[in-house]
Amino acid sequence: MKTLAIVLFALMYVLMIAVPKYRPYYALSVAAIFLVSGILPVGSLMSTINWNVLLMISGTMIIVDYFIDSxxxxxxxxxxxxxxxxxxxxxxxxxxxxxxxxxFIDNVATVLMVAPVGMAICKKLNMSPVGMILSIAVSSNLQGAATLVGDTTSIMLGDYANMNFMNFFWMNGRPGIFFAVELGALMTVPVMMYLFRKDTAPVSSTERTPVTNYVPTVMLLTMVVALIIASFIPDTPDMINGIICCVLAVVTIVIDYFREKKSDRAIKAIENLDFETLGLLTGLF
Incomplete structure (x- = not known):
């Protein structure tokens, strides 16, 4: 059984690398084979899936979707x-x-959020967007590991290592990974100053984009604060972080529904969930 499990696992990763478009299907298919073959007992299926990670990602995605839309x-x-x-x-x-x-937000969501703004700025300044968009993408990828909720990988590894939100700032009496990541971010400043040293054209702007809804911003900040508080409370449930994120996501949906008197926005937020990532992680667990 162990040999079969290793072979299937290796085959799954080879397929993921060779044809990444269908990664969730590979993971779920191999997971199904594990169940049918008896490698993983059907009775332990629910306990094997890491619901805390899935709930954290789902809740954060919904709040972020509203945040971008605001x-x-x-x-x-x-x-x-x-x-x-x-x-x-x-x-x-x-x-x-x-x-x-x-x-604090998934890398892909960050790029989708900030890149259009960068494109608009470049269009307004009549300049090529290539440099700015590349810088935004690299910076987004760099700082995803700074906190527990910054990236799917951070959530998964943090959960596996039993790390809470504050452990990313201070762990075992020493500064955490947050400070190493931020130090790296600061070191990119002189690099960018050198790369874009010729872009000295002056800019000015008095425009202010009107915010349509402050609730997602409040919920995003509340989520961060709640995760920090939860990290100081002993003997919390294993799924406490996921519960916090999902409860705040539901509150965001409910408040928006009563404000707009329509369910269209809630349906859109749920449709925008990255089901491929959720399916991939479910299969991997």
Missing amino acids: RMPNLLADILLGKSKNVMWVTILMSLFAGVISA
Whole structure:
């Protein structure tokens, strides 16, 4: 059985690398074979799946979807543009902005959130968006490991190592990975200053994007605070982080429903869930 399990596991990863488009199907198919062959007892199926990770990712995705739709990131980008002296600093600040967001929001969601803003700024300044978009993407990828909720990998590894939110800041009497990641982020500033040293055209902006809904911002901040508080409470349930994220996601949906008197937005948020990632993780667990 062990040999069969290893062979199936290796085959799954080979297929994932060779044809990544169907990764969730490979993982779920191999998981099904594990169950049918008896490698994994059917009775232990529910306990094997890491529900805490799945709930954290699902809840965070829903809140982030509302956050993007509220146009709050656009307002923050407008503020950064107004604070910049020239094009070079626009690129640097937008990259750092993407990195800060990525520390609390999934990398892909961060790029989807910030890249359109960067494109709009480049169009407004009549400049090529390539440099700014690449900087945003790299910065987003770099800082995803800064906190427990910054990336799917952080959530999975943190859960496996029994790490709570604060362990990313301080662990075993020493500074955590957060400070190493942020130090790396700061070191990108002189690199970007050199790469974009010729972009010295002055910029100015007084525009402010109107925010349509402040609830997602409040819920996102509440989620971070709640995860911090939960990390100090002893003997919490294993799924406490997932419960926090999902409860706040449901609260966001309910408040929006009563504000708009329509269910369209809630349906859209659920449809925008990354079911491929959730399916992939379910199969891997």
